[in-house]
Amino acid sequence: MLRLVIAVCAACAIAVLARAEEFTFTIGSPVAAQDFRAKVAAFVFRTQGCPDPAKSQIGATAEGLVKGVRRSVALNVQAMSKPGVYAVYQTWPAEGQWVVSLKGTCGEANAGAIVPIGPKGFIRESAKFFPRAATQVEIEASLKALSQSENKGENK
Amino acid sequence: MFTRHISRQLAAHLDGELAPPKAQQAEIHLRQCARCRAESEQVRQGMQIVEHLPLVEPPEAIWRSIEAALEARRPRQAQPFIRWRWAAVATAMLALSGAAYWRLAQPPGAQWEVLRLAGSPSVAGKAIRGAGRIGAGEWIETDARSRATVKVGEIGSVEIAPGTRVRVVTERPSEHRLALARGEIRATISAPPKLFFVDTAAGTAVDLGCEYALSADERGFGLLRVTKGWVSFQWKGVESLVPAGASCRTQPQAGPGIPYFDDAPESLKQALESFGFEKGGYDALGAILSESRVRDTLTLWHLLSRVEPSDRGRVFDRMAALTPVPAGVSREQALKLDSGTLQRWREELAWTW
Numbered sequence: 235m236l237r238l239v240i241a242v243c244a245a246c247a248i249a250v251l252a253r254a255e256e257f258t259f260t261i262g263s264p265v266a267a268q269d270f271r272a273k274v275a276a277f278v279f280r281t282q283g284c285p286d287p288a289k290s291q292i293g294a295t296a297e298g299l300v301k302g303v304r305r306s307v308a309l310n311v312q313a314m315s316k317p318g319v320y321a322v323y324q325t326w327p328a329e330g331q332w333v334v335s336l337k338g339t340c341g342e343a344n345a346g347a348i349v350p351i352g353p354k355g356f357i358r359e360s361a362k363f364f365p366r367a368a369t370q371v372e373i374e375a376s377l378k379a380l381s382q383s384e385n386k387g388e389n390k
Numbered sequence: 391m392f393t394r395h396i397s398r399q400l401a402a403h404l405d406g407e408l409a410p411p412k413a414q415q416a417e418i419h420l421r422q423c424a425r426c427r428a429e430s431e432q433v434r435q436g437m438q439i440v441e442h443l444p445l446v447e448p449p450e451a452i453w454r455s456i457e458a459a460l461e462a463r464r465p466r467q468a469q470p471f472i473r474w475r476w477a478a479v480a481t482a483m484l485a486l487s488g489a490a491y492w493r494l495a496q497p498p499g500a501q502w503e504v505l506r507l508a509g510s511p512s513v514a515g516k517a518i519r520g521a522g523r524i525g526a527g528e529w530i531e532t533d534a535r536s537r538a539t540v541k542v543g544e545i546g547s548v549e550i551a552p553g554t555r556v557r558v559v560t561e562r563p564s565e566h567r568l569a570l571a572r573g574e575i576r577a578t579i580s581a582p583p584k585l586f587f588v589d590t591a592a593g594t595a596v597d598l599g600c601e602y603a604l605s606a607d608e609r610g611f612g613l614l615r616v617t618k619g620w621v622s623f624q625w626k627g628v629e630s631l632v633p634a635g636a637s638c639r640t641q642p643q644a645g646p647g648i649p650y651f652d653d654a655p656e657s658l659k660q661a662l663e664s665f666g667f668e669k670g671g672y673d674a675l676g677a678i679l680s681e682s683r684v685r686d687t688l689t690l691w692h693l694l695s696r697v698e699p700s701d702r703g704r705v706f707d708r709m710a711a712l713t714p715v716p717a718g719v720s721r722e723q724a725l726k727l728d729s730g731t732l733q734r735w736r737e738e739l740a741w742t743w
Contacts, residue, residue, distance in 0.1 A: 262741040265620055265633035270583055270599020273619040273634075280741075 257283040257343035259336055261361055267321060269314040275321035277349060277356040278314065284340035287318030291339045294322055297373050299381060300330030309334065331381045337367035348376045352384070395423065400430050501525040502540050502561060509536030511550065524558050531555045532573070542566050545581035559589065574605035592640035593625030610642030615652070631736070633743055636688060639666070648692045657681050662689065675701060679708040687712055687739045695727050713742055
């Protein structure tokens with residue numbers, strides 16, 4: 235019985251530690267970067283749970299739907315003065331519906347996020363976060379949801 | 391050997407214009423004569439300074455005065471060579487004096503360009519038509535129908551709204567400072583923090599890399615509204631940090647109010663007005679706390695250091711209920727207003743703003 239209790243406690247501890255070490259993204263408005271260069275960014279994000287942010291690999295694409303045509307634009311994320319903090323600047327067209335897909339690796343760990351972009355900027359409440367890169371299906375679903383909400387006028 | 395001092399030959403000697411025997415004699419004399427050595431050193435330093443002077447176009451009036459002086463001397467033709475040398479020296483001296491006078495007469499630093507956008511804005515009391523310039527100490531003023539843009543050195547621009555009076559205080563690369571006497575300006579600055587300042591009767595807006603509108607009347611009642619980046623508004627040790635999307639009222643003898651997001655509930659804004667400037671006290675604080683959303687931790691963070699010490703716990707608890715307190719921030723340190731703790735907390739909260 236004692237062994238069982240110890241095993242359960244150990245499993246819980248490992249789960250908590252794993253959770254604490256989870257590699258994830260956090261998104262924020264440009265002011266969160268505390269860096270004047272972020273002033274004109276669409277949004278900023280940071281990595282968490284990566285012991286050495288300098289060694290993480292970060293990438294981003296803007297995925298859009300313009301007049302019914304799917305578009306994809308590779309983005310350059312700019313590292314800010316604080317380690318692990320990056321800015322995303324709008325280099326995608328203004329027309330159409332767009333989401334930004336973030337993906338990153340830190341050693342063996344992966345993280346992904348889909349950040350919808352509305353007429354007033356990024357939509358924090360609709361952003362999705364994954365312990366891996368977002369799949370094409372998830373990106374298409376986010377674009378569809380964004381398109382539907384804009385048609386309903388929810389993001390204006 | 392020279393038995394007399396060589397003051398008159400020093401310049402030629404240093405320029406290498408003395409014939410070799412005389413140059414050699416001068417060298418020997420300099421080794422033995424402390425007074426001439428000191429003079430020689432002074433002349434050499436003077437020549438070095440002259441070499442480093444910037445080339446400046448002399449004012450037109452100087453040429454006219456030189457021509458007039460030459461004209462007056464023309465009848466006397468004796469010793470033309472010596473006279474031309476004196477004329478050249480006089481010309482150089484006048485040019486240098488003129489340049490020095492011109493330099494001293496100008497305000498320090500480069501002047502900023504002013505562009506008229508509408509009506510008849512004026513700089514130093516003179517209406518500008520298309521474009522003009524403004525220097526330190528000068529005022530730019532717009533009437534009810536005038537607007538203008540001032541290019542702030544290399545770091546941005548300031549639009550001057552109608553009915554505004556602004557003075558350029560400093561225009562150095564390390565400090566660009568305006569004084570807003572009344573009216574409204576809209577600043578767009580692309581530079582590292584703390585290079586652009588605007589003084590008002592209620593305090594100073596310090597640019598932290600931003601775009602903002604600042605209005606004020608002569609007494610200091612005003613409003614700061616930030617559209618991009620951050621602005622710090624400071625008055626006698628009181629500081630409000632205002633991010634994009636937020637505003638802050640200013641009041642004389644009170645400095646900056648507590649910032650709030652423009653999309654905050656009206657009830658929160660009213661309670662804030664009451665608390666900050668009307669001594670609304672306990673009830674107003676209660677309304678602020680109950681109306682706050684996660685994003686309004688901007689307001690609560692500022693409140694923490696402005697409420698009575700006995701009320702800090704209420705503010706802390708509301709903030710903690712709205713969003714998790716990050717690692718490194720303890721209740722005890724926060725209630726003591728530990729600066730490191732408060733900064734750490736603000737930087738973490740900014741991810742929700």
